[in-house]
Amino acid sequence: MNAVIExxxxxxxxxxxxxxxxxxxxxxxxxxxxxxxVERKVSAWMQGRPGPNRALPFWVAWVPGIGFVQRLGVFHLxxxxxxxxxKEDPVPGHVNKFYFYLAPVVGMIPALTTVTVVPFGAYLxxxxxxxxxxxxxxxxxxxxxxxxxxxxxYSLILAGWASNSKYPFLGGIRASxxxxxxxxxxxxxxxxxxxxxxxxxxxxxxxxxDVVSAQNGAWxxxxxxxxxxxxxxxxxxxxxxxxxxxxEGEADLVGGFHTEYGSMKWGxxxxxxxxxxxxxxxxxxxxxxxxxxxxxxxxxxxxxAWLGQLSPVLLHPIAVGLLxxxxxxxxxxxxxxxxxxxxxxxxxxxYDQVMKLGWQKLLPLAIANLIFYAILIAFLQKPVS
Amino acid sequence: xxxxxxxxxxxxxxxxxxxQIIAGLRVTLKHLFAPNVTMEYPEQRxxxxxxxxxxxxxxxxxxxxxxxxSCQLCEFVCPPKAIRITPGSVEDQPDRVHVEKGPQAFDxxxxxxxxxxxxxxxxxxxxxxxxxxxxxxxxxRAEMVNDxxxxxxxxxxxxxxxxxxxxxxxxxxxxxAH
Numbered sequence: 001m002n003a004v005i006e007x008x009x010x011x012x013x014x015x016x017x018x019x020x021x022x023x024x025x026x027x028x029x030x031x032x033x034x035x036x037x038v039e040r041k042v043s044a045w046m047q048g049r050p051g052p053n054r055a056l057p058f059w060v061a062w063v064p065g066i067g068f069v070q071r072l073g074v075f076h077l078x079x080x081x082x083x084x085x086x087k088e089d090p091v092p093g094h095v096n097k098f099y100f101y102l103a104p105v106v107g108m109i110p111a112l113t114t115v116t117v118v119p120f121g122a123y124l125x126x127x128x129x130x131x132x133x134x135x136x137x138x139x140x141x142x143x144x145x146x147x148x149x150x151x152x153x154y155s156l157i158l159a160g161w162a163s164n165s166k167y168p169f170l171g172g173i174r175a176s177x178x179x180x181x182x183x184x185x186x187x188x189x190x191x192x193x194x195x196x197x198x199x200x201x202x203x204x205x206x207x208x209x210d211v212v213s214a215q216n217g218a219w220x221x222x223x224x225x226x227x228x229x230x231x232x233x234x235x236x237x238x239x240x241x242x243x244x245x246x247x248e249g250e251a252d253l254v255g256g257f258h259t260e261y262g263s264m265k266w267g268x269x270x271x272x273x274x275x276x277x278x279x280x281x282x283x284x285x286x287x288x289x290x291x292x293x294x295x296x297x298x299x300x301x302x303x304x305a306w307l308g309q310l311s312p313v314l315l316h317p318i319a320v321g322l323l324x325x326x327x328x329x330x331x332x333x334x335x336x337x338x339x340x341x342x343x344x345x346x347x348x349x350x351y352d353q354v355m356k357l358g359w360q361k362l363l364p365l366a367i368a369n370l371i372f373y374a375i376l377i378a379f380l381q382k383p384v385s
Numbered sequence: 386x387x388x389x390x391x392x393x394x395x396x397x398x399x400x401x402x403x404x405q406i407i408a409g410l411r412v413t414l415k416h417l418f419a420p421n422v423t424m425e426y427p428e429q430r431x432x433x434x435x436x437x438x439x440x441x442x443x444x445x446x447x448x449x450x451x452x453x454x455s456c457q458l459c460e461f462v463c464p465p466k467a468i469r470i471t472p473g474s475v476e477d478q479p480d481r482v483h484v485e486k487g488p489q490a491f492d493x494x495x496x497x498x499x500x501x502x503x504x505x506x507x508x509x510x511x512x513x514x515x516x517x518x519x520x521x522x523x524x525x526r527a528e529m530v531n532d533x534x535x536x537x538x539x540x541x542x543x544x545x546x547x548x549x550x551x552x553x554x555x556x557x558x559x560x561x562a563h
Contacts, residue, residue, distance in 0.1 A: 046413050048422040229403075341417075345409040 020135050024112050031278060032271035037077045039340050046344045052076040089263040092163070099162035104261070104268035107155030110148045111275035117144045118282050119209050121325035122292055123317040124304055132209040133321055141208040142194070145283055146187060149238075152276060153179040156240075156247055156257045159269070163260040171256030174351060175247030178237055181358035182244075186234035188366035189227045192373035193220050193287055199381050208283070212291030216299035221288035226369045228288040230362055235280045237358065240273065241339050243346040246354055281335035282328070289331055292324035300324055438502045438515040441493055442540030443533070449542065450550055452512035455488040459504035459513055467497035468504060491533040495521050514543065 008016070037052070044051025052073035060066055069075075091100065119134035138144050153176050160172015197214045198204050211220075221228040237244040248256035258269050285291060293299045304323070308315035349357065398404040424431060433439070446452050455472040473489025504513050518539060523529045531539070 042417070045417050045421075048416060048419060050421050050423065050425060341410060341413060342406070345413045346406055 020116070021112075024115050024135070028112055028115060028275050028278075029271055032267075032274040033077050033081050035274040035277070035336065036080070036270060037073060038336070040076075041073055042337065042340045043344060046341075055079045084264050084267040087263045089265065092165075092260050094164050095260060096162040096164060099158050100260075101265075103155050103159035103162055104265045104272075106158055107152060107272040108268050110151040110155075111272040111279070114145050114149045114279050115275065117141055117148075117208075118279055119212070119286070119291070120282065120328055121321050122209070122212075122300060123321040123324065124301060124315070125317065130213065130301060132212075133325065134209070137209065138207070140206050142190060142206050142211075142283070142287075145208075145279070146183070149276065149279065150179070150183055152272065155269075155272065159261070160257040163257070165260060167254045168257050168259045171247050171249065171253045171259070174249070174253075175240060175257060178240075178244060178246045178354055178358070181355065182234040182237035182362070185230055185358065185362040185366040186238060188363070188370055189230035189234065190287055191370050192224050192227050192377070195374060195377050196220070196381070208286045208291075212286055212293065215290040215293060215296075216301075217297055219288060219290040219293075219296045221290075222296060224288070224369075224373065226365065227373070228284075230366050230369065231284060231288065233362060235284060236339070236342065237354070239276045239280050239339070241277070242343040243349050244354055245348050246351060249348065251348070277336055277339055278332060281332040281339075284335060285328060285331040292328040294327050300327070433517040433519070437517055437519075438500050440495065440518040440521050440531075440539060441498060441500075441502075441504055441513055441515050441536075442518075443491060443512060443536040444514055444540040444543045445537065446545045446548065446550070447542060448548075448551070451487055451537070452510045452545075452549075453488050453491065454510055454512075455486050455491075456509065458507045458509065462503045462507045464501060464503065465497040465499050467494045467499075468492070469494075488533060491536060493531045493536065495529045495531060496526060510549070511545070511547075514540065516540065 011019075041051045050071075053071045055073070055075035055078075056066070056070045057075060057078075091097065116135035117138050119132040119137070121133035122130045123133065125131050156175040156179070157172045160168045160170075160175070163169070193211060194206060197211055214220075236242075240247045246256075248258070250256070253259070258266055261269065290296065294303055300320070300323070304315060304320045307319075307323075313319065443451070443453055455470050457470050457472065460466075460468045460470045469490075469492045470488050471490040472486055475487040500515065502515050505515050516539070521529070
């Protein structure tokens with residue numbers, strides 16, 4: 001084990017970065033595919049139908065119990081992925097080719113970049129100190145997530161505009177207006193959290209790891225519920241999920257901004273959407289639901305200490321790391337499920353309702369929430385003089 | 386008559402959205418675990434109600450004799466002219482004496498048939514029935530024409546109270562033409 005760690009630290013930083021990048025791509029693409037399958041299955045079950053359950057490659061048909069896996073539609077995932085790569089990639093004659101090709105790429109960049117700054121677990125080093133598992137532990141954590149993920153709107157605008165046809169254009173316009181509107185309330189809603197984390201006298205930080213460390217006791221979601229709600233609603237809007245599905249709006253806009261796209265270019269948009277969902281869920285869990293802390297007032301280090309009494313093997317950094325990743329991913333995946341759950345519960349808002357909700361309801365709510373918690377935190381954290 | 390639907394003002398929980406959304410989430414969660422309402426078609430087939438009008442078929446009586454006497458009423462009544470009958474005699478078959486006539490060829494073009502059931506209604510011999518088969522496919526136009534053999538294969542034998550040909554035969558053996 002130590003040899004592997006030494007080999008890793010001995011590598012050139014550039015090579016390390018390339019390997020990390022490939023790891024992100026290698027995780028996010030299958031994740032996007034898996035999410036699309038889960039979405040199809042969850043949608044089907046909620047609508048009272050079995051969902052995809054037919055595909056079965058003939059060379060695994062002899063495996064006992066494969067029927068159950070087939071019923072879950074797992075092989076549809078591979079069939080869909082293969083189809084996406086190999087089918088014809090039509091480019092309409094009337095599009096602006098350069099931007100048309102550029103748009104899916106621009107969509108993927110923020111989706112894959114923000115993953116690197118989101119901590120997804122933690123382990124205890126020899127000194128018993130918690131160390132985050134993250135590809136790039138930036139001090140500006142949340143700021144980097146907001147700054148880079150909001151670049152995703154360029155992909156929608158580019159796609160809508162470059163397609164040079166009516167429905168994609170309308171979809172792009174709607175998406176950009178919606179994304180920009182909800183970004184305001186989203187950013188304002190997380191400010192109370194960072195007001196609390198940056199207590200007077202301490203080092204200023206925007207790091208997501210520090211936010212989780214501040215939640216060893218009460219989770220922020222418990223005593224800042226309004227922040228959490230505003231953030232969650234904005235998250236639905238930012239990820240273009242129903243009921244804020246303005247960018248696609250298949251009922252009135254055919255397919256919205258990706259109407260003219262096909263095969264893998266279309267697939268890239270979807271991988272980007274699912275990555276945004278995962279990152280958004282992850283950030284929500286980190287900010288409001290205690291990250292990798294299993295329960296409120298039960299931090300990870302305590303659980304690791306209890307497990308260490310059972311067997312010292314469980315105190316190994318890899319064991320603790322896997323436990324923390326499990327807890328964090330469990331919470332994040334629940335929110336992915338929530339996205340799908342809400343999709344079949346709440347119908348799509350009308351465009352003017354979306355704008356009204358964003359500007360006239362959520363934004364004042366977020367500002368009032370910020371003022372309330374600013375005053376509250378000022379009293380709670382009054383420096384002892 | 387035009388009337389005005391009174392719209393009640395929204396209550397506070399309704400205006401807050403969230404109680405309503407959570408109630409909706411409960412409903413969808415219930416559906417998530419509810420049994421499927423759909424049928425997996427090729428393996429599971431729906432139960433066909435009585436009186437269903439499927440593919441028209443020719444039936445035989447319980448003695449295995451063909452009932453059609455090729456009177457051609459169905460051919461005449463058929464609105465899209467899907468039925469074509471070539472009348473013929475059956476004298477060459479000794480067990481079929483007393484049958485005046487039988488169809489030499491009986492073709493129903495299923496590309497034309499509109500499943501109206503008029504042929505069944507008009508048939509004086511109760512020889513043609515629209516039965517349960519609802520799935521009729523083929524790769525060529527020729528395949529979609531059901532000939533006599535196919536129609537009898539699809540039709541099979543239906544229970545029959547009349548035993549018309551038995552009665553006729555018995556009557557003839559007693560010297561009565563009818």
